[in-house]
Amino acid sequence: MTETVPPAEHRSGFACLVGRPNAGKSTLTNALVGEKVAIMSARPQTTRHTIRGIVHRPDAQLVLVDTPGLHRPRTLLGQRLNDLVRETLGEVDVIAFCLPADQKVGPGDRFIANQLAPLMTGRRAVPVVAVVTKADLVDRGRLAEHLLAVDALAREADREWADIVPVSAKDGFQVSTLEDVLVSHLPAGPELYPGGELTDEPEQVMVAELVREAALEGVRDELPHSLAVVVEEIIEREGSADPDKGRPPLLDVRVNLYVERDSQKAIVIGRGGSRLREVGTNARQGIERLLGARVYLDLHVKVARDWQRDPKQLRKLGF
Structure with a gap:
């Protein structure tokens, strides 16, 4: 008699990526999901919202939450972004703490490690996986030194990382290994989202992020912190679609870009x-792929003076 092997237990849950600004969180999110769901920029503090990317596997569903970079806030916006990260951390099953291999462990990393330490103990302890990002930018000797420094960072707070995983989202080095490690920390459970969904972000948020990414390319360092993007409307132009000729609809997308x-x-x-x-x-190409339609993109740039420090304007801009 042949013994039947029971099916593997299905796991599902949420993993939050944290780290100081420009630690490679958004790039890693996109590499794990296999599609672009989080905007990427060489400028720090690019992410303004928690973007959820969904990894579908036969044995698991891993929902990735990409957050703004934790940092010492200098404005009301910075404080609200930090609050957003802390709220997210309390609701996930595992945390991936990203530390770039090409930069020494510094005060910003210690600040985050101290913020994470209380979450790693107690009845609702959350495992924290130290993820050494951008491993392709250093040689083996430098990578080994960095791994030791990351290990020591946990001991400074009298804690231990659940795992330490070096990765390179750029060339795929150990991305699948990290995926396996994160899944191993998820509880047993059914799928949380239908198969095929890659993100649960509303279309307007994704459109705004694509516009902001395009606007950040090649500009001065001062601009990223001062740029906010609001999608005013996405409407189908009447009579623009022709199914018989295989012509998709034309969407009028009106977007305001706010600076200080x-x-x-x-x-x-x-x-x-x-x-x-x-x-x-540049933005329209990504938006058309996202929405599966032709797009007429109408951009307007407006000045909202010192909006990062003004509670009323922050609410208006969605923060």
Whole structure:
């Protein structure tokens, strides 16, 4: 008589990626999901919302929560972004703490480690996996030194990481290993989202993120912290679709970009509007892929003075 092997237990749950700004969290989220669900930029503090990316496997469903970078806040916006991260941390099953291999462990990492330490003990202890990102940027000797420094960081707070995993989202090094490690810390459970869904973010949020990513490319360091994007409307132009000819609908997408000063407005628009046209061209391609339709993208740049420090304007801009 042949003994039947019971099916493997299905796991499902949430993993939160944290780290100081520009630690590679969004790039890693996209690598794990296999599609672009979080915007990427070389500028720190690119992420403003918690973007959920969903990894589907026969034995598990891993929901990735990509957060803004934890940092010592200097503005009301910075404080609210930190609050958003802390709220998220209390609701997940495992935390992935990203520490870039090409940068030494520093005060920002220690600040985050101290924020995580209370979550790692007690009845509702959350396992924290130390993820050494950007491993492709250093040689083996430097990587080994960094792994030892990351291990020591936990001991400074009298804690231990659940695992330490070096990865490179750029070339795929150990991305699948990290996926397995995160899944191992999830509880048993059914699928949380239908198969095929890659993110649960509303379309308007994703459109705004794509516009903001395009606007951040190649600009001065001061702009990313001062740029907010709001999608005013997405409407189908009447009579634009022709199913018989295989012509998809044309969507009118109206978007406002907010900056804090007139000089920043000039940066975004560029000489004779050249830069804003380039932003529109680059963003529209991603938006059309996202929405599966032709898009007419109408961009407007407005000044909302010192909006990062103004509670009323923060609420208006969705923070």
